[in-house]
Amino acid sequence: MTAVYIHIPFCEHICYYCDFNKVFLEGQPVDEYVDLLIKEMEMVTDKQSMDPVETVFVGGGTPTTLTEAQLAKLCSAILRIFPIxxxxxxxxxxxxxxxxxxxLQVMKDHGVNRLSMGGSEF
Structure with a gap:
């Protein structure tokens, strides 16, 4: 099985238990990050052939801190670049x-069919 993991490191709040690479969202160049991430995905697929992708996981950080426009841009690129x-x-x-x-509508419109939500505050 071929899987793709895409990391979005931005968070509104830093959870004490999380050991993943993350940064506070405020003041970060998020648009530039998304653009460079898309370029990196293109470079990787240009340099090597990809088997059909059966799983795409966008994790973080908190990917849903992206704006609707950023989510749409990222999802469109994923669908265009990878043979899903x-x-x-x-x-x-x-x-x-x-x-x-x-x-949620942006994600649905781009084929996202699963959300992973962990309970961090009660």
Whole structure:
């Protein structure tokens, strides 16, 4: 099985238990990060052939801190760049506090079919 992991390191808050690479969202060059991430995905697929991708996981950080426009740009690039099989799992790590109907619609419109939400505050 071929899987793709894409890391979005931005977070509104830093959780004490999380050991993943992350940075505070505020003041970060998020648009530039998304643009460079897309260029990196293109470079990787240009340099090596890819087997059909059965799983895409966008994790972090908190990918749902991206704006609707950033989410749409990233998802469109993923679908364009990688040879994703029909029926593949397309997951996003999500924070319910960052989600909106418009963000959910963007993800749905781009084929995201799974959200991974961990409970961090009760």
């Amino acid at each position: 099989v029909e029926g593949a799992e397309f997951s996003f790590e999500a924070n319910p506090g960052d989600l909106s109907l418009s963000k």
